[in-house]
Amino acid sequence: MSYKLITVPQGGSHIKADSNGKLEVPNNPIIPYIEGDGTGPDIWKASQMVFDAAVEKAYGGKKKIHWMEVPAGEKSFNGNGSWLPDETIDAIKEYRVAIKGPLTTPVGGGIRSLNVALRQILDLYQCVRPVRWYTNVPSPVREPQKVNMCIFRENTEDIYAGIEFKAGTEEQKKLREFLANTLGKKVREDSGLGIKPISEFGSKRLVRAAINYAIKNKSKNVTIVHKGNIMKFTEGAFRDWGYEVAKTEFRDQCVTWDECNGNPPAGKILVKDAIADNMFQQALLRPDEYEVLACTNLNGDYLSDALAAQVGGLGIAPGANIGDGYALFEATHGTAPKYAGQDKVNPGSVILSGNMMFEYLGWNEVVSLIEKAFEKTLAQKVVTYDFARQLPGAKEVKCSEFAKAIISNM
Ligand SMILES: NC(=O)C1=CN([C@@H]2O[C@H](COP(=O)(O)OP(=O)(O)OC[C@H]3O[C@@H](n4cnc5c(N)ncnc54)[C@H](OP(=O)(O)O)[C@@H]3O)[C@@H](O)[C@H]2O)C=CC1
Numbered sequence: 310m311s312y313k314l315i316t317v318p319q320g321g322s323h324i325k326a327d328s329n330g331k332l333e334v335p336n337n338p339i340i341p342y343i344e345g346d347g348t349g350p351d352i353w354k355a356s357q358m359v360f361d362a363a364v365e366k367a368y369g370g371k372k373k374i375h376w377m378e379v380p381a382g383e384k385s386f387n388g389n390g391s392w393l394p395d396e397t398i399d400a401i402k403e404y405r406v407a408i409k410g411p412l413t414t415p416v417g418g419g420i421r422s423l424n425v426a427l428r429q430i431l432d433l434y435q436c437v438r439p440v441r442w443y444t445n446v447p448s449p450v451r452e453p454q455k456v457n458m459c460i461f462r463e464n465t466e467d468i469y470a471g472i473e474f475k476a477g478t479e480e481q482k483k484l485r486e487f488l489a490n491t492l493g494k495k496v497r498e499d500s501g502l503g504i505k506p507i508s509e510f511g512s513k514r515l516v517r518a519a520i521n522y523a524i525k526n527k528s529k530n531v532t533i534v535h536k537g538n539i540m541k542f543t544e545g546a547f548r549d550w551g552y553e554v555a556k557t558e559f560r561d562q563c564v565t566w567d568e569c570n571g572n573p574p575a576g577k578i579l580v581k582d583a584i585a586d587n588m589f590q591q592a593l594l595r596p597d598e599y600e601v602l603a604c605t606n607l608n609g610d611y612l613s614d615a616l617a618a619q620v621g622g623l624g625i626a627p628g629a630n631i632g633d634g635y636a637l638f639e640a641t642h643g644t645a646p647k648y649a650g651q652d653k654v655n656p657g658s659v660i661l662s663g664n665m666m667f668e669y670l671g672w673n674e675v676v677s678l679i680e681k682a683f684e685k686t687l688a689q690k691v692v693t694y695d696f697a698r699q700l701p702g703a704k705e706v707k708c709s710e711f712a713k714a715i716i717s718n719m
């Protein structure tokens with residue numbers, strides 16, 4: 310495909326998929342990236358430095374990523390008048406695997422989230438966010454080493470579908486009148502209205518992905534997180550469809566809580582559920598009893614930041630948006646705008662998101678190099694401001710310096 314806004318790097322090749330959907334990764338893949346808004350450019354620069362150094366170190370020049378910038382967000386709007394050009398979507402589809410920095414979403418008006426739009430348009434239905442603790446990282450809990458969970462957040466539905474009507478508008482009036490006259494449900498005249506779609510298809514494919522991950526990683530349990538006592542036909546249905554997947558598609562591998570009273574036979578994955586508010590306290594009080602969490606979109610969003618806090622904060626919270634044959638890696642956090650341009654924030658989040666990308670590509674030598682060098686740098690107490698402010702004896706470094714320290718530890 311030819312592009313007007315995007316320069317395709319010379320010397321790179323496409324990542325392809327075979328007829329079973331298995332990725333075929335060349336030694337010189339072209340990988341699209343979005344540097345992001347706010348602190349995005351600082352973090353991206355630092356992360357890219359680490360990725361290139363790790364690939365060079367692991368393969369001595371035999372493999373190399375050909376990075377291809379694709380426009381999105383403020384930089385794109387200022388350059389070409391579009392927040393999210395079609396070319397960006399086309400390029401991510403064409404090249405299959407991409408990585409991005411955070412993009413700003415205004416509150417209460419203005420454009421809808423570009424981050425959410427990318428997930429929906431590309432049908433990246435799994436938001437995968439692993440949460441674990443690293444030695445020396447300051448944490449507000451006594452035993453952060455007990456936190457080792459992976460959030461699977463449904464990424465395309467729920468209130469993120471963007472079906473909302475502002476109070477005082479003609480659309481709101483029509484919907485309110487329909488609710489009152491046809492369905493007998495009255496809401497206050499001055500209400501904003503939102504619709505929360507949760508489908509059987511969307512719920513089942515997310516829970517299926519979570520259970521497959523649990524099988525692959527030998528996890529002992531999968532918890533379906535929902536608010537089904539209050540939102541019976543959305544959150545409650547998510548729970549029921551989740552159990553249905555476990556019982557019908559993974560009968561040999563899973564046992565549900567009800568079937569074994571919480572004591573699964575050896576070798577079986579325990580599938581249980583938790584009402585979301587309880588899940589937040591369970592995560593603090595009994596974190597080691599939870600490994601994989603399958604969540605609706607909003608619950609997963611809230612839980613992501615809360616769990617990240619338990620292991621030190623958003624500065625090292627990685628993530629991936631994954632669909633069938635396509636993936637877009639990105640940190641859990643946003644643009645942290647007050648630190649923009651200061652070369653200050655922790656790039657660990659994007660570095661670890663990149664490491665999830667290398668795992669997805671099967672470049673395991675790079676994964677291991679980055680992981681070990683990252684751990685070693687933290688062990689030396691060389692950290693950015695977020696950890697330095699709570700870590701006695703720490704050496705505080707800038708975002709770029711943290712990246713250089715990781716490279717020197719490879
Ligand atoms: N996927 C995406 O692109 C996302 C985009 N956003 C968007 O980002 C914007 C800002 O959102 P906001 O709610 O402030 O949340 P942010 O995640 O941007 O920041 C919240 C706080 O988290 C800490 N933090 C975030 N990133 C880092 C980092 N790399 N290193 C160290 N600390 C970090 C900072 O804490 P402290 O102040 O304590 O130093 C920061 O003030 C909004 O427009 C929002 O919509 C939000 C989430 C995801």
Ligand SMILES: O=C(O)CCC(=O)C(=O)O
Pocket residue numbers: 412413414422423424425610613641643
């Ligand atoms: O798109 C946004 O601005 C926020 C998204 C978000 O918080 C998330 O995906 O965790």
Ligand SMILES: [Mg+2]
Pocket residue numbers: 610611613614641
């Ligand atoms: Mg969030």
